[in-house]
Amino acid sequence: MSRAGLEKQPHQVAEMFDAVAERYDRTNTILSGAQDRRWRRHTVRALELLPGQKVLDVAAGTGVSTRALAVTGAWCVATDFSLGMLSATKDPTLPRVAGDALHLPFADATFDTVTISFGLRNVEDPSAALAEFARVTRPGGRLVVCEFSRPRPAPIRWGYRWYLHAVLPRLARRVSSNPEAYTYLQETIDAWPDQPSLARLITRAGWTDVRWRNMTFGVVALHRAVLGEP
Ligand SMILES: C[S@@+](CC[C@H](N)C(=O)[O-])C[C@H]1O[C@@H](n2cnc3c(N)ncnc32)[C@H](O)[C@@H]1O
Numbered sequence: 001m002s003r004a005g006l007e008k009q010p011h012q013v014a015e016m017f018d019a020v021a022e023r024y025d026r027t028n029t030i031l032s033g034a035q036d037r038r039w040r041r042h043t044v045r046a047l048e049l050l051p052g053q054k055v056l057d058v059a060a061g062t063g064v065s066t067r068a069l070a071v072t073g074a075w076c077v078a079t080d081f082s083l084g085m086l087s088a089t090k091d092p093t094l095p096r097v098a099g100d101a102l103h104l105p106f107a108d109a110t111f112d113t114v115t116i117s118f119g120l121r122n123v124e125d126p127s128a129a130l131a132e133f134a135r136v137t138r139p140g141g142r143l144v145v146c147e148f149s150r151p152r153p154a155p156i157r158w159g160y161r162w163y164l165h166a167v168l169p170r171l172a173r174r175v176s177s178n179p180e181a182y183t184y185l186q187e188t189i190d191a192w193p194d195q196p197s198l199a200r201l202i203t204r205a206g207w208t209d210v211r212w213r214n215m216t217f218g219v220v221a222l223h224r225a226v227l228g229e230p
Helices: 010-031 035-047 064-070 083-087 126-136 154-175 180-191 195-204
Strands: 054-058 075-080 096-098 111-117 137-148 207-215 220-227
Touching (some): 010 083, 035 064, 035 137, 035 207, 075 083, 083 096, 126 195, 195 207
Parallel strands (some): 111 137
Antiparallel strands (some): 207 220
8 A cells, every 4th residue: 555645746646646546536436426427518618628738737647537528529649647547548549648747758848738637636745737738738728627626615614524535445444455645635625725726826826816615615726817918
């Protein structure tokens, strides 16, 4: 069993995801009560992709997030630094590139859109990653970040905290190949910035017109932004 700490050392994060890869997609669907599929549909809609557009899905893991995007006809590339996750894809035809969100292996202004789902929270330096996403996006291109966030109504927040701290670890012991990774999940969600704070990080990294919308009462938030013309 392996897990990373809140300092998110890259080799520990990659090893932890290698160890959950085999059952990752199924575990997510079980632990989210199948909400993950809804969140992915909303992410695809927020991206407003057109056929032929070039899209980079960062921290794509098994490519489950990338496959949801590719149905639009956009040309979608999955990148991740966990080779275990990339190899566990259900679609071996999906373009996959091993790469670190902090040093993406792509030239400047390559993509129309960059997106990251449930990945930014795991990156050692999220601000540097957001600036790196801007580097590989063309001027006028878009960013969509789908990430766990802070539910707004207090009763939902309390119920969610109870689920994260009391229920999720027990469920994870039954369904995951690396249950400790789900203690890490709960700790990183607790420590993650709320919606306005993440919007400020995105703006400071060079993106403009930053907006967000909550899904499932803010359990997950979708942040959108545009890269200004020079
Ligand atoms: C929770 S999974 C998300 C996978 C997928 N995007 C999804 O929506 O289910 C987080 C992924 O982030 C990757 N990751 C974390 N830090 C990374 C980094 N610096 N560069 C590339 N991938 C990273 C991990 O390897 C892992 O596959």
